[in-house]
Amino acid sequence: MSVSPSQDQAPPSGDWRRPAIVVVGLVALFVAMLSAFALPPLHLKPRDIPLAVAGPSGPAEQLRHQLQEQQPGAFDISMVGNAQEAKDRILDRDVYGAIVTDGTGTTVLVASAASPAVANTLKTLATQLGEAQGAAVPVDDVRPLPSDDPTGAGLAAGALPLALGGWIGAVVLLAAVPRPRQRAVAAFGFAISGALALTALMQYGFGSLDGNYWLTSAGAAFGIAATAWTILGLRTALGNAGLGLGAVTLIFLGNPLSGLNSAPELLPSGWGTLGQLLPPGATGTLLRSLAFFDGAGSARPLTVLACWLAGGLALYVVGLRRARNRVVAPTSADSENRAVKESAPAV
Structure with a gap:
């Protein structure tokens, strides 16, 4: 009388390949998950952020060259005529912010609602410009986030x-x-x-x-x-x-x-x-x-x-x-x- 093998019996040694493959696959999955969630935040930095520069052609062009030399590749700069045009482009979501200059003074326009992180980057830029010019550069948030959630x-x-x-x-x-x-x-x-x-x-x-x-x-x-x-x-x-x-x-x-x-x-x-x-x-x-x-x-x-x-x-x-x-x-x-x-x- 033959006895069929019980399901509780240990599998043959060759069957251990499947558990090994499953374990390796799970480890690879965990590594992929960690990479997907951790790598982007670890490598955050400005890359071609759309930014407008407004003002008379001479001072505006000088400011554009200054930004490109100090932070190459950080901003995708477009030139506009005046502060209102720059604000309109921000509200139309064409740019994240703008720098308005008339040769004697500078103002930075931001929109926290578009991206709090980019707004903070532009606020830091305003501080740097103020240090270079010897006078504080004001920041105007043209579209802020709600007061109950200012960080978004x-x-x-x-x-x-x-x-x-x-x-x-x-x-x-x-x-x-x-x-x-x-x-x-x-x-x-x-x-x-x-x-x-x-x-x-x-x-x-x-x-x-x-x-x-x-x-x-x-x-x-x-x-x-x-x-x-x-x-x-x-x-x-x-x-x-x-x-x-x-x-x-x-x-x-x-x-x-x-x-x-x-x-x-x-x-x-x-x-x-x-x-x-x-x-x-x-x-x-x-x-x-x-x-x-x-x-x-x-x-x-x-x-x-x-x-x-x-x-x-x-x-x-x-x-x-x-x-x-x-x-x-x-x-x-x-x-x-x-x-x-x-x-x-x-x-």
Whole structure:
């Protein structure tokens, strides 16, 4: 009488390769996570920050050359005619700040709402200019953050909930709502209700936002929908591998590269641009534009999120059709076999 091996028995020595591979993979994952979250903050510095210089051509050009020589590559400088034009460009989100000079005095314009980190960089620059000129250089914050959150911590902290919340919401919908049509309706319902709740908490609970509540909520809903539908589409089309791919894209890359804690121009070259092409970064930029600048500068993030949303919807439809074909094909084969048996003459 043969005895089948028990499941509790130790596996053969050759089977230890799988646990070893899993351990190595987990270690590599932890290293990648640490690198993704730690490297960008460790290498923050100004890189081609859009900056305007305003004033008469002679003093303005002299100041531009001075900045380029003292901090090469730090600023992408554009020349404007006067202080009002510089302020308009800041509020249109074309530049982060401006230096206004008339040859005898200098003023630095900043917008803390655009990026507290860049505003602090420009304030430091004002101090340096004042030391060089022998007189204090005043700083004018043309678009400050709300008084209840002067450092912008509330909006910066919203990057992870937007990324992780959309991922978790999609996973829950996949597990709890089996019907595809109901799941699709629930996904949009989750995006809208989640955005209303998130915006209300940040604006009325934390005081981190002070713009139009409904407009900002619409932007947040667009961002959550893009994130959730990306996961729904990847999981439906690629299976469990899609969940892993979505986590890497949205959480490991999207969150640390979003620039919400600093600015895309402060991140290492290329990484800031990549972050703005991912849903967390695009959503953060869109919320800043809608909440603080009346929608100025929102065209690019809206386009990015629309592409992610459309891609997720397309993958979802493809995955559903593929699954439906897998079900229909065996059923058709069974019907043909049954018809052949029924038509066969009796022996």
